[in-house]
Amino acid sequence: MRIIGINAFHGDSSACLISDGKIISAVEEERFTRIKHWVGFPKKSIEFCLNNSNLKISDIDFICINRNNHANYIRKIFYIISKTPNLKLILERVKNRKQWSSFEKLIKDNFPNDIFKGKFLNVEHHLSHLSSAFHLSPFKNSCIISVDGFGDFTSTALGYGNDTKIKIHSKIFFPHSLGVFYEAITRYLGFKNYGDEYKIMGLAPYGNTKYLEKLKKLISLEKNGKFKLNLDYFLFHKTKHYETINNQITTGQIFSNKLIDLLGPPRNINDEITQFHKDIASTAQKIYEETFFHSLNYLYDKYNNDNICVAGGCGMNSVANGKIKKNTKFKNIYIQSAAGDAGGALGSAFIAHHSNSKKKEKFFMSHSYWGNEFSNDYIKNLCEQNYKLFEKENFITKYFNDFTELNENLAKDISNGKVVGWFQGKMEWGPRALGNRSILADPRNPKMKDILNLKIKRRESFRPFAPSIMREHVADWFEIDDEVPFMMKVYQIKKEKRKLIPAVTHVDGSGRLQTVKEQSNKKYYNLIKEFYKLTKIPILLNTSFNENEPIVCKPEEALNCFIRTKMDILVMGSYVIKRSQ
Numbered sequence: 001m002r003i004i005g006i007n008a009f010h011g012d013s014s015a016c017l018i019s020d021g022k023i024i025s026a027v028e029e030e031r032f033t034r035i036k037h038w039v040g041f042p043k044k045s046i047e048f049c050l051n052n053s054n055l056k057i058s059d060i061d062f063i064c065i066n067r068n069n070h071a072n073y074i075r076k077i078f079y080i081i082s083k084t085p086n087l088k089l090i091l092e093r094v095k096n097r098k099q100w101s102s103f104e105k106l107i108k109d110n111f112p113n114d115i116f117k118g119k120f121l122n123v124e125h126h127l128s129h130l131s132s133a134f135h136l137s138p139f140k141n142s143c144i145i146s147v148d149g150f151g152d153f154t155s156t157a158l159g160y161g162n163d164t165k166i167k168i169h170s171k172i173f174f175p176h177s178l179g180v181f182y183e184a185i186t187r188y189l190g191f192k193n194y195g196d197e198y199k200i201m202g203l204a205p206y207g208n209t210k211y212l213e214k215l216k217k218l219i220s221l222e223k224n225g226k227f228k229l230n231l232d233y234f235l236f237h238k239t240k241h242y243e244t245i246n247n248q249i250t251t252g253q254i255f256s257n258k259l260i261d262l263l264g265p266p267r268n269i270n271d272e273i274t275q276f277h278k279d280i281a282s283t284a285q286k287i288y289e290e291t292f293f294h295s296l297n298y299l300y301d302k303y304n305n306d307n308i309c310v311a312g313g314c315g316m317n318s319v320a321n322g323k324i325k326k327n328t329k330f331k332n333i334y335i336q337s338a339a340g341d342a343g344g345a346l347g348s349a350f351i352a353h354h355s356n357s358k359k360k361e362k363f364f365m366s367h368s369y370w371g372n373e374f375s376n377d378y379i380k381n382l383c384e385q386n387y388k389l390f391e392k393e394n395f396i397t398k399y400f401n402d403f404t405e406l407n408e409n410l411a412k413d414i415s416n417g418k419v420v421g422w423f424q425g426k427m428e429w430g431p432r433a434l435g436n437r438s439i440l441a442d443p444r445n446p447k448m449k450d451i452l453n454l455k456i457k458r459r460e461s462f463r464p465f466a467p468s469i470m471r472e473h474v475a476d477w478f479e480i481d482d483e484v485p486f487m488m489k490v491y492q493i494k495k496e497k498r499k500l501i502p503a504v505t506h507v508d509g510s511g512r513l514q515t516v517k518e519q520s521n522k523k524y525y526n527l528i529k530e531f532y533k534l535t536k537i538p539i540l541l542n543t544s545f546n547e548n549e550p551i552v553c554k555p556e557e558a559l560n561c562f563i564r565t566k567m568d569i570l571v572m573g574s575y576v577i578k579r580s581q
Contacts, residue, residue, distance in 0.1 A: 001357050003062040004049060005349030006103075007341050011037040011194055011249050012431075014342035015045035016370070017053060018349045021359050023136075025049040026370035026429040028342050031553040033247070037194050040247045043110050048372060057111040061118040062352045065103055066128035066344030071152040075173055123348035125151025126312070127168065129339075132347030133309035134161035135354065136365035137334035141307065143299040147292065148312035148340070149179035156312075158225060158295060160303050164354040164362060169302065175237035176229045178291050179314050181219050184234060184255040185284040189277050190267035194242075194249040201319045201490075202463040204285040205508035207278030214262055215283050219291060225298025227291050233259045273462070289320045293327040306331040311347070315339030315488075316431070318512050322489040325480070337368035337430030337486035367520040368434050368486055371427025374555050376573045382555050383575060393563070394580040403523065403574065410571060411530035414442050414540065418568040419455060421545055423558040424523050428551070432487045433544035434514055435468060435524030437551045437558075439567070441503065441541040443467055448503035448541060455566035456547055464512065465543050467493075467504035470528055471515040473538040477501075478513060487514040503541050514542060 005016045016026035025048065030036055032044035050056065107116050123131075129146035141162045148155060155177035159168040186197045218233045231237060233256055241252040260266065267277055296308065308330040310321065316339050324333055336343060354360070376399075383390070383397055390397060400406035414420060420440045428434045439456060441448050453459060466487055475481035479492040490512045498505045505511060518525040532538040545552045547565055552558045555572050562570040562577065570577040 001061050001353065002055065002059060003064060003349045003352050004046060004060050005064045005066070005345035005347070005352075006042060006046070007066050007343075007345040008041050009039060010341055011039060012340055012342040013038050013040055013042040013045070014338070014345045015042045015049050016345045016349055017049035017055075018346075018353060019053070021350075021353045021357060021361070022363050023346070023365060023370055025052045026338070026346060027372070027427070028338070028429075030550040031371070031427065034550055034557075035248055036550055037249055038247050039244050039249055041106050041110065046110075052372070057107065057114045057116045060116065062121055062349075062356070063103070063107060063116065063118065064121045064123055064348035064352045066123055066125055066151075066341070066348040068122040068124045068152055070122075071124040072154060072171075072173065075153055121348070121352050123351045125344065126154050126157035126171070127166065127351060128344040128347035129311035130157060130159055130161070130166050130168070130309075130347065131351045132336060132343040133311035133315075133334060133339070134166060135164065135350040135362060136336050136346065137307075137309050137362075138364045139307040139309065139332065139334065140362075141305060142309050142334070143303050143305050143307065143330070144309045144311070145295060145299060146312040147178055147295070147310075147314035149177055149183060150174055151341070151344075155179060156295065158299055160305070161309065164360050170224060170226070172226055175231060175234075176227065178219070178227060178288065179312070180234065180236055180254070181229060181291075182284060182288050182314070182317075184218075184259070185215075185280065187251065187254050188259060188263070188266045189280060190269050190271060192251060192269055194251055198316065199460065199463065200281045200284060201317060202460070202506075203273070203278055203281040204319070205282070205506055205510070206462060207275065207280070207282030209283045209286045210279050211263070211283040212286065215280070215287055217262065218259070219287065221291065221294050225295040227294065232256065233262070285319060288314075288317065289323060289327070292317075292320050293324070296324065296328045296330065300329045308333050310335045311339050311343060313340040318488050319490045319510075322491045322510070333489070335486065335488040336365055337428065337432060337434070337488070339488065340431070342430065366485065368429045368432075369426040369436060369521070370429045372553065373426045374573070376575070379555050379572045379575050382559065383577070386559065389563075390577070396578045396580055398576050398578075400574050400576065404526070406571070406574065406576065407527045407530040410527060410569070410576070411534050413569055414440060414531060415534050417442060417445060417448075419452065419566075421558055421562050421567050421570040422524075422527075423545065423552065423555060423570070423572040425521070427553060430486065432514075433542060433551055434485070434487065435516060435521050435542065437545040437553075439543045439545050440527075443501040443504040443539050443541045444535065444537060446502040452543065457543065458548060464506040464510075465504050465541050466512045466514060467501060467539045468514045468516050468524070468528060468542040470525065470532065470538040471517045474513070474515055477539065478511070482515075484513050484515045485517070485520060487512055489513070500537065501539055504539065
């Protein structure tokens with residue numbers, strides 16, 4: 001049974017292919033279109049999934065979409081009748097619904113040379129999220145939670161997974177949303193782009209939670225793990241606050257003047273970030289965590305199960321995720337690498353599989369490498385095509401027959417302060433670079449954070465860089481021993497170790513770690529191992545291979561990024577390209 005899962009017409013459009021309950025491919029459309037958080041029909045992602053397996057659309061049994069317009073229908077009607085929302089908002093919802101209902105036509109129009117003979121399946125948004133977490137986890141049974149902005153009139157779903165079945169216990173419906181609370185504070189602090197919420201996580205440790213009394217007026221905890229927004233402080237339920245222009249989401253005003261009366265004027269995008277803004281970020285993160293743990297503790301008390309699977313856009317809050325064990329009774333946590341809406345493509349596909357297949361065993365997603373890859377011959381041809389450019393720029397190119405030798409040389413370069421673009425194997429699934437499309441550097445260098453921002457990243461100084469660590473060394477360096485392959489949890493670095501790796505130690509002593517195992521990524525693991533042999537540090541600084549754009553997808557994009565920036569070395573497959581001294 002071959003199934004294509006799709007997330008479309010919202011941020012992070014994506015597609016995946018599973019076959020007999022196993023992931024074959026999973027990619028996000030932004031990597032191909034080169035537009036962050038690309039919105040629309042993920043044609044290029046679907047084409048990749050098909051071409052990667054030499055399939056046609058007629059070979060597919062199910063096409064699944066992580067949206068069901070009929071879900072929570074009575075709730076929607078009741079809300080419209082009782083609240084009489086803005087007519088423009090209703091018309092926008094209708095327009096959005098039409099997009100989702102036209103999928104059969106879109107498949108036919110975009111794949112005109114073949115006929116899809118299978119079935120279409122609409123899967124409720126949060127059921128897709130829950131599936132993307134539980135059905136890919138190592139747990140036979142587990143509590144599950146999905147938290148995000150909104151999807152199918154719901155912001156949060158709490159449930160339980162047993163074997164391959166998922167039961168949704170309760171939901172929190174529109175207009176109450178923990179994701180919207182966090183988004184409102186993000187916009188108030190002057191971060192206007194869709195998906196900027198992660199910046200609040202980076203800013204929060206610089207502040208204090210001195211505005212708890214004020215910000216708690218925006219959200220209250222309710223019985224049974226639920227919460228409620230004080231809608232007087234918001235506008236999103238009255239007016240349209242998202243708009244799609246050229247397949248990009250633009251955000252509008254989400255909070256009301258009452259929030260301005262409470263806190264003062266919002267920060268403009270180019271204003272200085274003051275201590276006040278840092279304190280607001282810190283307070284918002286604290287309230288988010290308290291609300292999140294409130295729901296988690298209810299789940300634990302109801303099911304008394306040590307396992308928890310987390311999904312939804314808020315599942316990307318790695319700071320909160322790293323505090324789950326300290327603030328709840330859960331002992332084991334699974335969050336897959338694309339916890340947000342992109343991951344719903346996988347969830348919808350696995351719902352279809354487990355609903356229609358006799359094969360009931362689960363699939364454990366232990367790594368994120370489900371995208372495209374390129375051969376050494378492809379990279380060689382690219383280098384030959386750019387021979388004159390390399391000569392002009394005084395680039396030095398070398399091919400290594402032995403990858404051990406390559407790693408030995410590269411570990412020395414990194415230990416000497418060089419910044420390396422590392423392009424290997426299959427592209428990662430999700431927003432994190434996890435060792436195949438990464439920029440790497442020495443975590444010991446106290447100036448490396450500034451060097452990277454000056455040379456390449458050009459991003460806010462308060463945002464930390466991540467440590468990639470050999471799995472067996474986690475307990476020696478962090479205050480907890482946990483497996484974090486997808487960089488989805490932030491943990492405290494041991495106090496005596498922080499001075500050894502200042503480039504990846506945040507201001508509060510934390511690090512958003514990625515654990516690396518040889519069986520999951522042999523090349524990356526062995527490079528870290530070579531660095532460890534040289535320095536006694538089993539860690540590399542890892543950040544995404546990009547420059548204010550989606551993470552690079554193809555060797556051409558990696559080369560262009562290398563040329564545009566002041567990166568010192570580019571490694572693609574067995575080829576190493578260096579700037580001459």
